[in-house]
Amino acid sequence: MDNPAAWAPRPALVTVGLAGALVALVGAFLYDDRMGDVLFAVAAVVLAALSAHGLLVRPRLAADAAGVRIRTAGGVREFGWQEASAELRSTRRLGRDSTTLEISAGEQLFVFGWLELGADPRDVLDALTALRT
Known part of the structure; x- marks a missing residue:
């Protein structure tokens, strides 16, 4: 493709997603409730997966x-x-x-x-x- 126009998720949005995944992962280790640990872990996995998708399928x-x-x-x-x-x-x-x-x-x-x-x-x-x- 010669001189293509391209569109991709904003890098700041991907960065916020990765930061959210990290915060959720830390929350999973710091939270005392077992169900809270599971919810934090699920949030961390989902945010990490969405952010990785935003990084890998560019543009x-x-x-x-x-x-x-x-x-x-x-x-x-x-x-x-x-x-x-x-x-x-x-x-x-x-x-x-x-x-x-x-x-x-x-x-x-x-x-x-x-x-x-x-x-x-x-x-x-x-x-x-x-x-x-």
Whole structure:
């Protein structure tokens, strides 16, 4: 991909997740209640896993004039513009609006929120549209 635009989770967010995992792990050792230990340990594992995912699948989405490249835990998927389409999906839950970017290619659907992209999905769609033309 020549001069791709790329989006990934913000490094500060990954750092906060790793710090939270460390705090939860320390809490698991310092807490006297057995059930509290289990909850702290589960929180530490979940935060560490999410942070590791944010570190390993960078960039999550990349695009250039040829098409898009999506990095997942299972590997990298590349699609040309003729086979990929992107659109926004807005939902309202619990009184809060949420916008996601959906990229479909064949029978595969990839859904990205602002956490995965590190940017507003609307801005990413604008950049993808500019690259596509």
